[in-house]
Amino acid sequence: MPILPCTLDHNxxxxxxxxxxxxxxxxxxGALA
Numbered sequence: 001m002p003i004l005p006c007t008l009d010h011n012x013x014x015x016x017x018x019x020x021x022x023x024x025x026x027x028x029x030g031a032l033a
Contacts (some may be wrong), residue, residue, distance in 0.1 A: 024031040
């Protein structure tokens with residue numbers, strides 16, 4: 001099994017998660033409201 005595609009997919013998921021959490025980290029109360 002190729003390792004590179006799995007690594008790219010993993011990095012993409014991590015990047016997406018970081019983007020999704022960024023507003024919550026910046027403004028927790030606003031994100032929950």
